[in-house]
Amino acid sequence: MVLELLLTLAIPLGLDLYLPVPEDNPLTADGIELGQRLFFDTRLSRDGSLSCASCHEPARGFADARPIAVGVDGRHGRRHAPALINRGYGRAFFWDARSTSLEGQVVKPIEDPNELGSSLPGAAARVGLPPAEIARALSSFVRSILSGNSPFDRFITGDRSALTNEEQAGLRVFRGKGNCTSCHIGPNLTDERTHNTGVAWREMTLVDPGAGRGDFKTPTLREVARTAPYMHDGSLARLEDVVEFYDSGGRANPSLDPEIRPLRLTSDEKQQLTAFLRTLSGQVHFGVTPAR
Amino acid sequence: MKRILAMVVLALTAGAGPALRAQPARSAEAQLRAAQHTEEVEGNLKEAIELYKAVARSGNRALEATALLRMAECHRKLGDAQAREIYEQIIRRYADQRDAVAIAQARLTAANPAASIKGDRAVWTGPKVDLFGRVSPDGRLITYVDWEVGDLAVHDVVTNTDRALTTDGKATGYAQFAEASAVSRDGAFVAYSWFSDKQVRELRVMSLHVNGAEKPRTFFSGSADISFISPRDWSPDGRWVATSIQRKDGTGQLAVINVADGSLRVLKSAGWSGPNRMFFSSDGRYIAYDLPATDASEQRDVFIMAVDATREIRAVDHTADERVMGWSPDGTRLLFSSDRTGTAGLWSLSVADGKPQGAPELLRADTGGGESLGLTASGTLYLFKQITSRDVRVAPIDVAAGKLGNLTSFVRGFVPDPRDPHWSPDGKYVAYQACGGPCIAIRTVESGDVRKVLPRGLLYPRDPQWSPDGRFFIVAGRDRNGRNGIFKVDSQSGETTSVIMGPGFGSSPQWSRDGRKIYYTGNGIVERDLESGTDRTVTDRPVIRNISVSPDGRSIAARTPTDEGTRTFALLLVPTAGGPSRELLHVPQSEDWGSTHTAEWTADGQALLVVRPKGSRHELVLVPIDGSQPRTLGIDPTSWIEGAVGGVDRGFSLSPDGRQLAFLTGKTAAEVWALENILPARSSRR
Numbered sequence: 001m002v003l004e005l006l007l008t009l010a011i012p013l014g015l016d017l018y019l020p021v022p023e024d025n026p027l028t029a030d031g032i033e034l035g036q037r038l039f040f041d042t043r044l045s046r047d048g049s050l051s052c053a054s055c056h057e058p059a060r061g062f063a064d065a066r067p068i069a070v071g072v073d074g075r076h077g078r079r080h081a082p083a084l085i086n087r088g089y090g091r092a093f094f095w096d097a098r099s100t101s102l103e104g105q106v107v108k109p110i111e112d113p114n115e116l117g118s119s120l121p122g123a124a125a126r127v128g129l130p131p132a133e134i135a136r137a138l139s140s141f142v143r144s145i146l147s148g149n150s151p152f153d154r155f156i157t158g159d160r161s162a163l164t165n166e167e168q169a170g171l172r173v174f175r176g177k178g179n180c181t182s183c184h185i186g187p188n189l190t191d192e193r194t195h196n197t198g199v200a201w202r203e204m205t206l207v208d209p210g211a212g213r214g215d216f217k218t219p220t221l222r223e224v225a226r227t228a229p230y231m232h233d234g235s236l237a238r239l240e241d242v243v244e245f246y247d248s249g250g251r252a253n254p255s256l257d258p259e260i261r262p263l264r265l266t267s268d269e270k271q272q273l274t275a276f277l278r279t280l281s282g283q284v285h286f287g288v289t290p291a292r
Numbered sequence: 293m294k295r296i297l298a299m300v301v302l303a304l305t306a307g308a309g310p311a312l313r314a315q316p317a318r319s320a321e322a323q324l325r326a327a328q329h330t331e332e333v334e335g336n337l338k339e340a341i342e343l344y345k346a347v348a349r350s351g352n353r354a355l356e357a358t359a360l361l362r363m364a365e366c367h368r369k370l371g372d373a374q375a376r377e378i379y380e381q382i383i384r385r386y387a388d389q390r391d392a393v394a395i396a397q398a399r400l401t402a403a404n405p406a407a408s409i410k411g412d413r414a415v416w417t418g419p420k421v422d423l424f425g426r427v428s429p430d431g432r433l434i435t436y437v438d439w440e441v442g443d444l445a446v447h448d449v450v451t452n453t454d455r456a457l458t459t460d461g462k463a464t465g466y467a468q469f470a471e472a473s474a475v476s477r478d479g480a481f482v483a484y485s486w487f488s489d490k491q492v493r494e495l496r497v498m499s500l501h502v503n504g505a506e507k508p509r510t511f512f513s514g515s516a517d518i519s520f521i522s523p524r525d526w527s528p529d530g531r532w533v534a535t536s537i538q539r540k541d542g543t544g545q546l547a548v549i550n551v552a553d554g555s556l557r558v559l560k561s562a563g564w565s566g567p568n569r570m571f572f573s574s575d576g577r578y579i580a581y582d583l584p585a586t587d588a589s590e591q592r593d594v595f596i597m598a599v600d601a602t603r604e605i606r607a608v609d610h611t612a613d614e615r616v617m618g619w620s621p622d623g624t625r626l627l628f629s630s631d632r633t634g635t636a637g638l639w640s641l642s643v644a645d646g647k648p649q650g651a652p653e654l655l656r657a658d659t660g661g662g663e664s665l666g667l668t669a670s671g672t673l674y675l676f677k678q679i680t681s682r683d684v685r686v687a688p689i690d691v692a693a694g695k696l697g698n699l700t701s702f703v704r705g706f707v708p709d710p711r712d713p714h715w716s717p718d719g720k721y722v723a724y725q726a727c728g729g730p731c732i733a734i735r736t737v738e739s740g741d742v743r744k745v746l747p748r749g750l751l752y753p754r755d756p757q758w759s760p761d762g763r764f765f766i767v768a769g770r771d772r773n774g775r776n777g778i779f780k781v782d783s784q785s786g787e788t789t790s791v792i793m794g795p796g797f798g799s800s801p802q803w804s805r806d807g808r809k810i811y812y813t814g815n816g817i818v819e820r821d822l823e824s825g826t827d828r829t830v831t832d833r834p835v836i837r838n839i840s841v842s843p844d845g846r847s848i849a850a851r852t853p854t855d856e857g858t859r860t861f862a863l864l865l866v867p868t869a870g871g872p873s874r875e876l877l878h879v880p881q882s883e884d885w886g887s888t889h890t891a892e893w894t895a896d897g898q899a900l901l902v903v904r905p906k907g908s909r910h911e912l913v914l915v916p917i918d919g920s921q922p923r924t925l926g927i928d929p930t931s932w933i934e935g936a937v938g939g940v941d942r943g944f945s946l947s948p949d950g951r952q953l954a955f956l957t958g959k960t961a962a963e964v965w966a967l968e969n970i971l972p973a974r975s976s977r978r
Contacts, residue, residue: 016545016558016559016560016561016601017557017558017559017560017601018559018560018597018601018602018604019601020604155517156515156517156539156540157515157517157556158513158514158515160516175540175541176793176794177793177794179790179793181541181542181773181775182771182773182775182790182793185541185542185543185773186541186543186561187543187558187561191587191773193587258789258790259790261825262825264825264826
């Protein structure tokens with residue numbers, strides 16, 4: 001029975017078995033391997049100095065340790081390089097959600113003058129592949145980056161020992177007083193929508209419009225403990241800072257999301273919430289290699 | 293139904309204008325009233341039809357349409373098929389009489405047995421009918437939950453008898469209970485969800501052909517993270533059960549669970565409302581289901597998922613609301629309901645290798661919607677339908693004299709599924725939850741007009757309470773992420789903001805008189821300062837269900853259990869400023885008002901109105917707060933309670949000046965219909 005094929009899929013605990021894939025870009029081992037090579041290939045950059053992995057480090061949940069991504073010639077981009085965890089389940093891409101497909105998203109950094117600074121035809125010529133194949137292969141590789149089987153996943157599937165009492169208390173804060181599930185919901189802990197939390201506002205001045213009036217896409221919280229710094233501008237260095245930011249009600253501005261307001265968490269609750277967020281780190285799979 | 297039509301008479305008559313109302317006794321209006329008297333009081337339907345015919349030729353289109361509606365109703369009662377023709381005539385010829393047309397359409401699509409097509413028949417009616425079961429392949433048995441005791445049971449549509457399959461619900465006093473079930477393709481087994489003594493939800497399986505003697509086998513034990521689980525369909529080989537799961541964070545999931553070893557495979561996660569129905573294809577390779585078309589949509593589309601999770605296709609993509617009904621027995625057609633023509637009909641889509649082939653075909657128009665309980669092996673579709681005529685009414689009341697006056701004649705814009713009526717502070721409007729959950733209806737009492745407010749991002753805005761300035765409602769509800777809480781809804785725009793996340797539907801939020809605080813039930817009664825966000829416990833005494841703030845804002849009326857052993861309750865008066873509470877009334881469970889209604893303050897704040905059971909009926913009782921004896925008023929509120937669906941609702945509301953009462957009346961009934969001969973001959977058999 002075809003159902004048995006489910007057993008062969010390397011989807012970690014906690015994630016949906018169905019991983020949306022376009023009909024014209026089926027997920028194959030060859031495609032993933034090619035995409036992996038391209039992901040680490042510096043020839044995609046104009047001067048051969050950078051690859052996708054330069055700002056999306058596997059050890060950091062495919063995010064960047066620097067607040068703002070640095071491209072060719074040391075040029076600074078506008079935003080923090082987001083984690084690429086579980087993006088195969090995504091419906092909106094980039095911090096401002098301007099792309100609706102991975103295939104459309106993955107080639108944009110190649111052409112961005114503040115990132116890889118190349119042209120797509122130029123990069124294609126250097127690696128000897130048509131642009132469309134680069135897009136398909138990179139998308140396939142990004143789809144293979146999966147994180148699951150975290151202590152949180154084991155806890156909600158019945159292993160009551162997977163979380164400590166403090167972490168369980170943090171989960172209650174996460175779902176209750178902390179109001180985190182207003183946006184961080186589902187297996188991937190994101191609603192894939194944009195919200196205004198005020199990060200893009202400084203002294204009532206909008207410094208980055210994002211998707212509108214300072215709206216940015218909810219990032220996944222998978223592997224959040226290893227993807228610091230945080231927010232679209234990398235302005236918060238630690239998880240504790242993020243918790244403090246939301247506890248204070250975000251940053252006031254005329255378009256602040258109504259779900260962002262002072263939480264009045266106690267210091268214990270903040271500590272519990274931070275402890276819980278650390279339980280969202282699990283096993284990161286990528287490429288066609290076994291789990292690491 | 294009769295009530296709605298009576299209201300239509302009044303409304304359309306009122307709409308005919310002052311000149312008509314001034315006409316002499318033998319006017320068309322008088323003829324109409326005479327006909328109505330013949331129908332309703334004398335019960336002479338045939339004579340009434342003749343009288344209505346005269347009115348239908350009067351030249352007054354409003355009265356003609358009304359008379360035709362009444363005629364159709366008489367024909368329906370007589371059991372003949374002319375009702376359908378007359379409803380169609382109204383729709384065809386009286387397009388300018390929008391209320392009449394809307395009702396005629398409703399009759400044709402939902403509540404009119406005369407609208408049935410040959411082969412359609414109600415196979416089960418009565419209070420035990422529910423929508424959580426499935427039909428057996430031979431069409432004889434329908435599983436259901438006996439909600440009186442919490443046990444799984446089965447109804448035999450041939451003998452019209454019921455049989456319990458489990459007994460632990462009753463044996464444990466409802467500490468354990470069944471919730472949903474699915475019958476295996478060979479008709480031998482039933483899989484069902486069970487809330488167990490471990491306080492978790494399990495899936496169990498047992499033979500469908502036992503009398504409660506067989507011990508069921510638990511094949512899946514859910515974690516505490518699962519708040520609801522519903523087996524939807526068995527795979528044809530009997531190895532898997534397609535299941536919908538709701539997680540504590542509000543995520544809805546589509547999964548398959550192995551009946552032998554309980555292994556769970558989550559195929560897809562979705563929003564809170566999740567898949568409504570799920571059906572395996574006849575080859576077991578695909579599952580069809582419906583989901584909201586988008587995150588922000590109430591409308592559903594139909595999808596097909598490969599069971600190996602390699603592919604999902606939006607099989608039916610349309611702006612209409614579409615719900616999966618099942619597969620044809622030969623597996624070549626996917627059946628779904630759609631309201632794309634304006635009324636709900638049954639459609640089919642050819643499917644090969646899990647992919648749609650061509651455009652959908654209309655199989656049956658005007659089925660009235662409903663939820664599928666599955667198809668039999670011969671291709672008969674079993675549909676659960678809920679039929680309601682429940683609506684909000686207003687009548688003048690003299691509380692001191694204990695008299696209720698004639699019903700106010702407003703009826704335009706019937707909005708189904710009303711509950712929890714509440715007067716606006718200026719006494720001009722009555723707001724109530726409606727539309728089966730997602731809307732708040734606001735009826736202008738003077739004109740009868742109804743406006744619907746759709747709270748953005750909110751489902752089930754329960755018990756809408758006007759703010760003192762009339763600009764907002766405070767409601768208990770559930771957001772689109774499936775989170776319960778208390779929300780503030782703009783009464784004009786529907787803009788919604790959450791106030792407190794966590795409290796459930798029974799939290800009964802109430803405004804303080806200055807509109808700066810709200811009171812709600814949690815551990816006792818809690819006051820939330822809306823500006824500072826701080827909470828204060830008003831009383832820690834356990835409070836069950838609705839509370840009411842007094843007109844002067846100094847007291848809260850609440851219902852509290854006083855003795856768990858004897859199940860005695862008290863009407864409690866709680867000072868909002870704090871301090872000792874006072875018990876006004878002690879009642880045993882048999883006289884408890886709280887299971888149906890709240891206590892309502894009189895306008896002067898000197899007494900409370902409560903509904904108390906009295907034998908098979910109910911009585912309205914005035915309870916003075918000065919401690920003097922409660923007094924039974926000469927008002928029978930039984931009809932306010934009969935037909936209520938979905939547990940407690942506020943039931944009635946006294947206007948701010950105390951001179952008018954808004955309340956709910958009407959019946960709600962559930963039925964299972966069998967739709968035969970719906971498929972082309974080539975699709976009806978494997």
